[in-house]
Every structure is written in C-alpha cells, then in structure tokens.
Amino acid sequence: MTEPKFIRGFSKLSRFQKVQWLIEALNLDQSTADFLKCFELSDHELQSVIDDLSENQLSNFHLPFSVAPNFLVNGQFLAFPLVTEESSVVAALAKAAGFWAGRGGFHAKVIGTEKKGQLHFNWNGTPENLTRLFPQLKEQLLGEVASLTENMAKRGGGITLIELKHLPEVLPNYYQLDVAFETCDAMGANFINSCLEQFGRTLKSWARQNEAFHDEERHVEIIMAILSNYAPNSRVKVWVECPVSELETDRHQARIFADKFVQAVHIARRDVSRAVTHNKGIFNGIDALAIATGNDFRAIEAGAHAYASRKGVYSGLSYAELSGGQFCFSLEIPLAVGVVGGVTSIHPLAKVAMKILGEPSAKELMTYLAVAGLASNWSAVKALVTTGIQQGHMKMHLSNILSSFQLSGEQKQAARLYFQDREVSFSEVQKYLSEHA
Structure with a gap:
C-alpha cells in the first residue's frame, strides 16, 4: 500500500480537500469520496452537529442504536438504549432483564458521588513551612476559585475537601493538592480542571509573595493540574436476588446451576486470566449504554479497572453468594457520569437516549449503567456454566x-x-x- 507523505496544516483543509488528499496519498479509488459522503446525514443542521464533535472529520461512522426492554430497577420499568456492534450484547441484556423482572428486578443504591483531581507540584522550600501555612493557603485557594464554583455551589456542588500530600516516594520534593469535588448532574471535567489550574496560579503567587519564604529560592514548580478518572468514592451497588429454587424449573438442577455460577464468579475474583474477560463482559453492557447517552466509556473503564486492582491484584468486579437457600448476585463499581453538558446535551441520538431513560439524574444514570453491567455479566456467566458461550454468541x-x-x-x-x-x-x-x- 502507498504510504502517505508528511503534510502540514491538514486540519485547516476543507473536508473535501482532506478526502482528496487521502485518495491521492494512498492511491485510493476516486469513488471513495462518494462512498464516504453517502454516510452523511441529509439534514444539514444535524450533520453540522456531528461535524463539530471531532477533528479532521471525513464522514460518519454508523453503529446500531438498539434498545433492551423490561428492565425493572428499584421497582420502575425501563428500556435501555444501547449502542454496540455486537448483537449478542443486546440480546443478553434483554434476556437478563426479562428473567429478573419476574424475580423482583434489579436493586440499586448510590454509595457516593465524589470526584477527585490533583494539582501536582514540586516544593523546593522547607516542608515544615508549607505544612504549617497550609490553612492560610487553603483559604486563599478557595477564595480565588469562588467565581468558578459559584454556579456549581447553587446546585449543591463545589469543592468539598482539599488535602496537602507529600509523596517523596514518587519524586523528591513532590507534593499534591488532592481535591474532592461534587459536580451534581455534570460529569464536571472542565469544571474540575479549571479549578485545579487556578489553584496552580494561586499557589505560585502565594509562595512568591509570602514573607515566610523570602530566604528560599524557587519554592514551587507546577508539574500539572488534572482531574483523576479514578473515582472510588463515586460508586454504586446493584444486585439481584431470589430463592435458589427460582433459578430453574427443576429444584435439583437449580442448585447445581447456582453452585456452578457462584464458583465461576469466585474464580474471576481470584484468577486474573478469568477476571479480565469477566470484567470485559460487564463492560459490554456498561459501554453500550454509556455510548448511547454520550458518556465517556473510556474514563469509566479506566477508573473501574483501577478499582478492580485496588487490593494489589486485578480481580473480577461482581460477587455471587448462596446463603440459606437464597441466591444473590451483585456488582459494586465506581462510575463518574454526567447528564448535562458535553456530548449528552449535543448529540441528537444521545438526547433521544436520555428521553428513553426518562431524563434521569446523574445518580439514576449511575444505577442504570451498573445494572447494564450486572445484566450483561449475568447472561455471560449463565451461558458459560450451562450451554457454553459460543452457542448463543x-x-x-x-x-x-x-x-x-x-x-x-x-x-x-x-x-x-x-x-x-x-x-x-x-x-x-x-x-x-x-x-x-
């Protein structure tokens, strides 16, 4: 295949020029231009929305927009909008929804919604001085982001905690301002990053002007300011439960199935080879719903995989147990999501997805995503311990x-x-x- 040559200013070309460059540089058939154009929307206003979502856009890449009905969540029936190229994912979710709708449905509880971000910096002055004067610094930090936090505070959010951390085991003279945020119905990435970057400017100004540091040189060097996608305190728990006898029509077979199911989940919690694929099955459901609602599935996955490794070993995220003839299957997972701003408020189909879900709050969407993950996991493990995964897939x-x-x-x-x-x-x-x- 012909290799493309280096090109400057590619992003400044029109879409037509970009396509023509690609055809000429890679010696593609001229019909490629018409082929790419046929995937564009006939509604120019809607197409312009898609055009603005990404850089160097050539066309639209279509994926199925599907729905899985019959999800009973905390006593309310819902249909889940899903975007995935794999039909077995949608089928698995719909089947799990129907199965558990007749057994009490899915139960969900939001444990917390705290998000985090850090200002990373080197402090070359006296550590004791910085620690001693931190309360003064903290007051100035909060004062100088007041204009940024004002609107969020009116909605019940804002900055909830600022901690100074000295971490010489990471780098000599390395410190963090570890900051906790409540962002209400917004995912809050821009809000968090704006606050943290202002903290960096405030810290430098404060160190330069503070008389306690006049005899010390280059007190502070800002490394970076950025939110963290690890949000263990923005967490939700979902579960299903029923008597073992209700898992199968035959009581004896029900017990055999329950035992094997619990064993399979236990293996995933202890064996990394199984845990990775087990958790991938959870994200089959979560990602499909996250994409449909315009949420960042990459951030969700990164944070949850870190959570799966929080004890030093990568582990399966779901849990199953038998107790007194009762079967319980659960999932506890960190999920930082938003229902206002970003792609959720812009993409036409994301707006439809939110309507299908009944315009949920961020907390409600957290529960729905976790339910989708547990439902997908249920169907996968059930298939594995019975007919095998390949038959249905x-x-x-x-x-x-x-x-x-x-x-x-x-x-x-x-x-x-x-x-x-x-x-x-x-x-x-x-x-x-x-x-x-």
Whole structure:
C-alpha cells in the first residue's frame, strides 16, 4: 500500500480537500469520496452537529442504536438504549432483564458521588513551612476559585475537601493538592480542571509573595493540574436476588446451576486470566449504554479497572453468594457520569437516549449503567456454566457472517432457518452457501 507523505496544516483543509488528499496519498479509488459522503446525514443542521464533535472529520461512522426492554430497577420499568456492534450484547441484556423482572428486578443504591483531581507540584522550600501555612493557603485557594464554583455551589456542588500530600516516594520534593469535588448532574471535567489550574496560579503567587519564604529560592514548580478518572468514592451497588429454587424449573438442577455460577464468579475474583474477560463482559453492557447517552466509556473503564486492582491484584468486579437457600448476585463499581453538558446535551441520538431513560439524574444514570453491567455479566456467566458461550454468541453472529457475502434477503432468511439447530461458524456458513448457491 502507498504510504502517505508528511503534510502540514491538514486540519485547516476543507473536508473535501482532506478526502482528496487521502485518495491521492494512498492511491485510493476516486469513488471513495462518494462512498464516504453517502454516510452523511441529509439534514444539514444535524450533520453540522456531528461535524463539530471531532477533528479532521471525513464522514460518519454508523453503529446500531438498539434498545433492551423490561428492565425493572428499584421497582420502575425501563428500556435501555444501547449502542454496540455486537448483537449478542443486546440480546443478553434483554434476556437478563426479562428473567429478573419476574424475580423482583434489579436493586440499586448510590454509595457516593465524589470526584477527585490533583494539582501536582514540586516544593523546593522547607516542608515544615508549607505544612504549617497550609490553612492560610487553603483559604486563599478557595477564595480565588469562588467565581468558578459559584454556579456549581447553587446546585449543591463545589469543592468539598482539599488535602496537602507529600509523596517523596514518587519524586523528591513532590507534593499534591488532592481535591474532592461534587459536580451534581455534570460529569464536571472542565469544571474540575479549571479549578485545579487556578489553584496552580494561586499557589505560585502565594509562595512568591509570602514573607515566610523570602530566604528560599524557587519554592514551587507546577508539574500539572488534572482531574483523576479514578473515582472510588463515586460508586454504586446493584444486585439481584431470589430463592435458589427460582433459578430453574427443576429444584435439583437449580442448585447445581447456582453452585456452578457462584464458583465461576469466585474464580474471576481470584484468577486474573478469568477476571479480565469477566470484567470485559460487564463492560459490554456498561459501554453500550454509556455510548448511547454520550458518556465517556473510556474514563469509566479506566477508573473501574483501577478499582478492580485496588487490593494489589486485578480481580473480577461482581460477587455471587448462596446463603440459606437464597441466591444473590451483585456488582459494586465506581462510575463518574454526567447528564448535562458535553456530548449528552449535543448529540441528537444521545438526547433521544436520555428521553428513553426518562431524563434521569446523574445518580439514576449511575444505577442504570451498573445494572447494564450486572445484566450483561449475568447472561455471560449463565451461558458459560450451562450451554457454553459460543452457542448463543455464534447464533447472534450469524447475521454479521451473512453480511460478508453478497446475498439476497431470501438467501439470508434461508440460511437463518438452516442454522437454527446447527453449529454456526464462518466455515460452516461458507460451506452451506456453496452447496445452496
């Protein structure tokens, strides 16, 4: 393949010019331009919203916008909007929702909503002086961000805690201002970062003007100011429970299933090889709902994976137990999300997703995301300890396999009927098509 040459000022080119450069630089067919254009929206106003979401945009990349009904959460029925390319994820969520709707549904409790950010800096002055005068500094820090926190404070949020941390084990002379925030219904990244950057300016000015440091040189050097996506105190717990006998129609089989399910979850909590895939199954549900609602699934995953490692070993996030004939399956997970601002308030389909969910608060969305994670995990583990994961997965994957061939609607339907009770694989589908061409 032809390699593209270095180009300056690419972002300043029009979309047409960017596409033409790509075609010429990579020796692509000229029809590529029309192909990319066919994915654009006919509504120019909506298309302009998509255009502004990212840099160097050439076209739109479409993913299915789906829905899984029958989620009973804290006594309320909901439908979950989902964006994912994997049909088995949607099917698994819908199946889990229906199963648990008849057994009391999903229960959820928000444990906390605190988010964190840090001002990282080197202090080359006397540590004792900085510690002694920190209360004075703290007062000045809060005073100089008052204009930034005013509106958030009116909504019940703002800065809730500022701690000075000396961490010489990380770097010599290294300190943090570790700051806790309440951002209400906003994810709050811009708010947090703005406050932290102002803290950096205030700290430098304070150290320069404070008489206690006149005999010391270069007291403070700001390294960076940034929010943390690790939010263990912005956490939610969700769970399902029922008598073991209600897990299967046969009482004996129900106990066998429950035992194997609990064992499988226990393995994921103790074995990293299983834990990674186990947690990926949780995020199949969480990510699909997060993307649909315009939330940052990358930040959610990063924070939760760190939480899964908080005891020094990476572990499965869900928990299952049997007690007195009762089965309980739960998930406790950090989730920092927002329902105002950002993509949630801009993307047309994210707005629809929020309407489908009944315009939830940030706390409610936290619970729904966790429920989606637990539901996805339930279906995956259930399949693993019963029929195996491939049977259901490949059945759902059949449509994707058929789409890779040039087939009519009738041919696709015939293939689906043929594989209803047969093993699905790419080679088997290919063999079937060659025999029924």
